[in-house]
Amino acid sequence: xxxxAATVFAPADAVEKALEVEDIEKLAQDLExxxxxxxxxxxxxxxxxxIAIAFSGAEDVALIEYAHLTGRPFRxxxxxxxxxxxxxxxxxxxxxxxxxxxxxxxxxxxVEVQALVRTxxxxxxxxxxxxxxxxxxxxxxxxxxxxxxxxxxxGQRKDQSPGTRSEVPVVQVDPVFEGMDGGSGSxxxxxxxxxxAGNDIWNxxxxxxxxxxxxxxxxxISIGCEPCTRAVLPGQHExxxxxxxxxxxxxxxxxxxxxxxxxxxxxxxxxNGNASSDVxxxxxxxxxxxxxxxxxxxxxxxxxxxxxxxxxxWCPFCQAMEASFVELADKLAGSGVKVGKxxxxxxxxxxxxxxxxxxxxxxxxxxxxxxxxxxxxxSEKRDVDSLVAFINALR
Ligand code: SF4
Numbered sequence: 001x002x003x004x005a006a007t008v009f010a011p012a013d014a015v016e017k018a019l020e021v022e023d024i025e026k027l028a029q030d031l032e033x034x035x036x037x038x039x040x041x042x043x044x045x046x047x048x049x050x051i052a053i054a055f056s057g058a059e060d061v062a063l064i065e066y067a068h069l070t071g072r073p074f075r076x077x078x079x080x081x082x083x084x085x086x087x088x089x090x091x092x093x094x095x096x097x098x099x100x101x102x103x104x105x106x107x108x109x110x111v112e113v114q115a116l117v118r119t120x121x122x123x124x125x126x127x128x129x130x131x132x133x134x135x136x137x138x139x140x141x142x143x144x145x146x147x148x149x150x151x152x153x154x155g156q157r158k159d160q161s162p163g164t165r166s167e168v169p170v171v172q173v174d175p176v177f178e179g180m181d182g183g184s185g186s187x188x189x190x191x192x193x194x195x196x197a198g199n200d201i202w203n204x205x206x207x208x209x210x211x212x213x214x215x216x217x218x219x220x221i222s223i224g225c226e227p228c229t230r231a232v233l234p235g236q237h238e239x240x241x242x243x244x245x246x247x248x249x250x251x252x253x254x255x256x257x258x259x260x261x262x263x264x265x266x267x268x269x270x271x272n273g274n275a276s277s278d279v280x281x282x283x284x285x286x287x288x289x290x291x292x293x294x295x296x297x298x299x300x301x302x303x304x305x306x307x308x309x310x311x312x313x314w315c316p317f318c319q320a321m322e323a324s325f326v327e328l329a330d331k332l333a334g335s336g337v338k339v340g341k342x343x344x345x346x347x348x349x350x351x352x353x354x355x356x357x358x359x360x361x362x363x364x365x366x367x368x369x370x371x372x373x374x375x376x377x378x379s380e381k382r383d384v385d386s387l388v389a390f391i392n393a394l395r
Contacts, residue, residue, distance in 0.1 A: 024171055024172065024173055024188060027042075027171055028169040028170055028171045028172060031170045031171060032169070032170060032195070034170070036062075036066050036192040036193050036196060037066050037069055037070065037192075039170050039171070039190065039192035040063070040066040040067055040069075040070055040153070040190075040192045041070045041072070043151065043153055043171070043190040043192065044067060044070055044072040044073075044074055045072065046151075047149075047150055047151045047188075048073075049073075049075065050149055050150040050151065050180070051074075051075070051149060051150065051151040051152065051153060051190070052074075052075035052076060052077050052104065052145070052149055052152055052153065053067060053074060053075065053076045053077070053152075053153040054077060054078070054142075054145075054152055054153065054154050054155075055076050055077065055078045055095075055103065056078070056079075056155070056223060056224070057078065057084065057088040057091050057092060057213055057223055058155075058213060058216075058220075058221075058222065058223040059155070059198075059201050059202065059205065059212065059216070060154075060155030061095060061205065061210055061211070061212065061213075062155070062193060062201050062204055062205055062210065063153055063154075063155055063192065063193070064076060064095060064099060064101075065204070065205070065208055065210045066192060067153075068099055074101075075104060076101060076103050076104065077103065077104040077105070077106055077145050078092065078103050078104070078105055078106070079105075079106050079137075079138050079141050079142060079145075080105045080106065080107055081108065081137035081138055081225050082107070082108065082113065082137065083137065083225040083226055083227060083228075084225060084226060085215060085223070085226045085229075087213055087214045087215045088213060088215065088223060090214070091211070091212075091213040091214070094211045095211060098210075098211050104145070106141040106142065106144060106145045107141060108136050108137045108138075108140065108141050109136070109140065109141075112136045112140070113136055113137065116132065116133065116136050120132075123227060125227070125228065125243075126227075126245055129246060130228060130243050130246065137225075142177070143177060143178075146174075146177045146178065146179060146187055147178065147179070147180060148180055149179055149180060149187065150179045150180055150181070150186070150187065150188065151179070151187065151188035151189070151190060152174075152187065152188075152189055152190070153189075153190045153191075153192065154189060154190070154191050155191075155193055156168045156191045156193075156194060157191075157193050157194060157195075157196060157197075157198065157201075158194055158195060159197050159198055160198070160238070168191050168194040169191065169194065170190070170191055170192060170194045170195065171188060171189070171190045171191065172188070172189050172191070173185050173187070173188060173189070174187040174188060174189040215231075218231055219231030219232060219233070220232075220241065221238035221241060222238040222241050222242055224242060228242060228243055229241055229242055230244065233379065235381070235386070236379060236380075236381060237381075240379075240380050240381075278313050278343075279311060279313045279318055279319055279322045280309060280311065280318075280322055280325055280326065280341045281326075282326045282329050282330070284326075284329035284330055284332070284333045284339060285325070285326065285329045285339050285340060285341055286338060286339070286340040286341070287340070287341060288308065288340045288341065288342045290342075290348065290351070292340075292342075293308065293340075293342045293356070296308070296340075296367050296374075297355060297356075297372075297373075297374075298372075299367075299372065302367060302368075302369050302370075303369070304336055304337060304338045304369065305336065305337040305338070305366065305367060305368050305369050305391070305394070305395045306337070306338050306339075306340055306365075306366070306367040306374075307328070307332070307337060307338070307339045307340070307364070307365075307366050307367075307387070307391060308339075308340040308341065308342055308364070308365045308366075308367065308374070309321075309325055309340075309341050309342070309362050309363070309364050309365075310341075310342050310344040310352050310356060310358050310361070310362060310363040310364075310365065311341055311342070311343060311344060311361055311362045312343065312344065312345035312361050313343070314345075315345075315361040315362065317360075317361060317362060318361055318362045320382075321362060321382040324382055324383050324384045324387065325339070325341075325382075325387075327384050328384050328387050328388065331384065331388065332391075336395070337391055337395060344356070344358055344361070344363070345361070356374065357374075357376045362382075363376065363377075364376070364377035364382070364387070365377070366390065366391060366394050366395075368394050368395060369395070375394055377390055
């Protein structure tokens, strides 16, 4: 017998979950303008022992300070991947003593780590990307930790990544992980500092005399595993300090990403089967031939400094920096610094890799007047101001 509409009920737990989702959306709206302290207090009040702070060992120590200030009991967990910096381990210890707490460390599964390392070595992530190692050392332990909770607290901020985090609400249904009740919608994610700027976090930490990871004083902003994190320069985005070699590979324009381009037998690349047009076209940019750039390399004493981009027209990163490089050339016209470009893909690639430090496209080189060897522009920031600052420091 087919039941009539009046007799069909949604399962009780589905109804409960739907209500909780609605509640959370309403709560997110209500708390959007609330202070991190108020949000933290609400989270701890609502979930008690079923919520924990995820602590990475960086400036998210602010979360622990906020939790401490609420006067409520709170839990903290951290992922010990086995590959953290010694400074981070020391910092964990300092934090435990400072707050009189025990951090609940989550470790990767020993058998999984063993299998990965025995098969692929200790640094496989430099060869085939960080996903596999992160899955074993981070994601699975995190999943285990979250399965014991109904909610977790993170240090996500909108200003950390305008592209991916600009919409972070102060509280949300976790879109990825499951909580102790299982199923989607079973875990809530609280982001008490979503609306706080990085500078304000640091002002707060200083004012409250909160201990911080000593790596920050060495130029680290984002802190992760030792082999996968490096310091960044002032003004560089913190993401530039993470998995930098993978960005470099991407800058090779994905020779494996066949949907974007095809490389023909001569090493020339076409986009969707069409001959690609050139980039960096400007009357102020000299199109260097192989002889021209070899000549630059040989000169001990040049009349002018030279800023040269090694590029390939099919590379989206080259295309993306075209406008700033053309503007730079216009700015430098007649200033004693010449701007040039050298197409370095296809047959030229081996030469530029051996002689001109090409790692990925685009590679930007400055040939100072009195130095025979060019200096490679080290940053991924390719706006005009950054490029000019580089030249001014070396000319
Ligand atoms: Fe492995 Fe690096 Fe990921 Fe750490 S950050 S888990 S070392 S790939």
